[in-house]
Structure formats: C-alpha cells, structure tokens
Amino acid sequence: MTHFADHSQGLSHDAVNRLLRRDKLTGRILWEHVQGDIVLSPRGCLVFDDSVLNKEHSHAIELVRLQYSGNEHGLVKGIGMVNCLYVNPDTGQYWIVDYRIFNPEGDGKTKLDHVQEMLTLAIADKALSFTHVLFDSWYATKDMMLFVESMGRFYYCPLKSNRQVDDSAGVLSYRRVDALRWDAVEQERGKTIKIRGFPRDHKVKLFRVVVSTNRTDWIVTNDLAQDCMQGTQQACALRWKIEQFHRELKQVTGVEKCQCRKARIQRNHIACAVLVWVRLTAIARKAGTTIYAIKQGLLSDYLRRELRSPSVSMAFA
Numbered sequence: 001m002t003h004f005a006d007h008s009q010g011l012s013h014d015a016v017n018r019l020l021r022r023d024k025l026t027g028r029i030l031w032e033h034v035q036g037d038i039v040l041s042p043r044g045c046l047v048f049d050d051s052v053l054n055k056e057h058s059h060a061i062e063l064v065r066l067q068y069s070g071n072e073h074g075l076v077k078g079i080g081m082v083n084c085l086y087v088n089p090d091t092g093q094y095w096i097v098d099y100r101i102f103n104p105e106g107d108g109k110t111k112l113d114h115v116q117e118m119l120t121l122a123i124a125d126k127a128l129s130f131t132h133v134l135f136d137s138w139y140a141t142k143d144m145m146l147f148v149e150s151m152g153r154f155y156y157c158p159l160k161s162n163r164q165v166d167d168s169a170g171v172l173s174y175r176r177v178d179a180l181r182w183d184a185v186e187q188e189r190g191k192t193i194k195i196r197g198f199p200r201d202h203k204v205k206l207f208r209v210v211v212s213t214n215r216t217d218w219i220v221t222n223d224l225a226q227d228c229m230q231g232t233q234q235a236c237a238l239r240w241k242i243e244q245f246h247r248e249l250k251q252v253t254g255v256e257k258c259q260c261r262k263a264r265i266q267r268n269h270i271a272c273a274v275l276v277w278v279r280l281t282a283i284a285r286k287a288g289t290t291i292y293a294i295k296q297g298l299l300s301d302y303l304r305r306e307l308r309s310p311s312v313s314m315a316f317a
Helices: 002-006 013-022 027-034 111-124 142-150 184-189 229-253 263-287 291-308
Strands: 045-054 065-069 074-088 093-102 132-134 154-159 164-166 191-195 204-212 215-221
Touching: 027 093, 027 263, 045 065, 045 093, 045 111, 045 229, 074 111, 074 229, 074 263, 093 111, 093 229, 093 263, 111 142, 132 229, 142 154, 154 229, 184 229, 204 229, 215 229, 229 263, 229 291, 263 291
Parallel strands: 045 132, 132 154
Antiparallel strands: 045 074, 065 074, 074 093, 154 215, 164 191, 191 204, 204 215
C-alpha cells in the first residue's frame, strides 16, 4: 500500500487500505482473467501443490500459522496457499486456474478438501480438458486417489518409501514399497500392486524411478495401460511446473511482502499478486521471453530514460 501510494497521484496510503479492506477478491476473479489465455490440450493435466508464504517476522497477522515448508525443510510461520495449475504438455505452457488459502480454523477445510473442491470445479464449472492429475506424496492418500478415479481421470504421484504394498498374485503379503524386488522387465514396464487400505480388488501400477544415486521415486498410477518407464517420467516431469510457478510468484510479485494484519487485506493482496503473475506471464509469452526478463526490462527502460534525460538535475560547483 505504501509503495503504491507513493507512486500514484491522488491516492493516499489510507485510500489503498480501504480499497483492499472493502473488496473481496477470490479465485473466481482469477478465472475471469486467465480463461481467455489458456490453450487447451486433450492431453492436458492438472497439477496440485501447496506453498507457504513466509511471514516469519510477523506477530499479529491473521491467517498466519505454523506449518511445514518444503523450501525450509521445517516448520515456519506463514500463510498456506493451495494451488491448481493447468499444464499443456504439447507446448510446456502452464496457467494457474484456481487457488485456496489454507485456513482450517476459519473454514474447517483440510488441504485435501481444497484440492477435491478445485478438481470438481475444473470439470463441472471450468470445463477444462485434461486426462491426468499430478500431486506429490503428501496428497497420495486413499481418499484422494479414489476421488480422482471417481472423476474419470488418471493420477500420477509418488509414494513414500514406507508405504505398505503387495505385488504378489496370491496371498496378500504387504511390505514397504522400497523393499520390493524388481526384475529387468518390471523395471521398464512397471508392476501391478495393491496398496494397503484400498479395496481388495483395487490395483494400480507402480514404477521405480531412479532420480540419482541418493534418490529413488516410487511412482504410482491408476492408468493400468501404462507400461513404459519413459512415459511415466514424462508425465511426472510436468509436476515440477508448479514449483516453477511458486518461485516466480514469490520472486517477481512480492506476494510475501504484505505486513497488514487483517485477513481480508492479506487475501486481497495475494489475489492481486496472482493477477500480476498472470499478466506478466501473458506479456512474456507474446514477447517470447521470460517473466524475469519482462520485469527487469521495465527497470532497464526506466534507467535508460533517466541516463538520457535525468529527472533530477545535478550541478557541480
């Protein structure tokens, strides 16, 4: 608010404060701005993940709670944001189509509730064309996976290494997923397993993906026709688009900078930051460059003008 008022004629800090306190910007506003930019693909996918907007130095901001941050690898004070991206695998482009603020004390909803709600709206309200849903191991619960199946979509997600599964064709014998044995054929084409806690006749496909010498991912999908390791890796690679979005949103829009205490102002500030990302991304695509180059270019143009014709003159005695 302060920065905006300092650079706008006729608007005071209090006027901007009243504007953000009075208005109610939500995910529906976002959809109105982004739906015309999306290039749909019959092979499209939805990606879900959450991010923590760091408020480590705040003491009285509403919506702030102690929660786990993947970037910090520990608990931090911040505002949780659950996001939904649409990815076009043909072009590699992606758009944020929905988001939710994680506030269980206020609305009683878990992150899984938010994801299921956004997935339902993506099909019933937004009519997005997609076949796959991607999320990380935290969302790989029985309820979430069965919900995606009930929507007639395929999911690809990693399982935690201690998840109990069975790969036998006879008597059930559960073991940790990282204790399974793999032959050469299974390594390439995957193996059919049952996850503990799922219905007895429920089968899924499991792939062992060696990422590095110190990391192995266990990717599970309900697409039983998938029999190619490369196809699985290509599908999972799209999940990292949402990490790129989180990085761009924080580095370019200042989404974490607002220190106002009221929840409504925080929500509106986040909505404005997301709309800025949408606009800058659209400009970057038309210009054939990156969102970082667009922002830096705005500053560079200003500096060039000032060097050619300084607005503040300097005199030397």
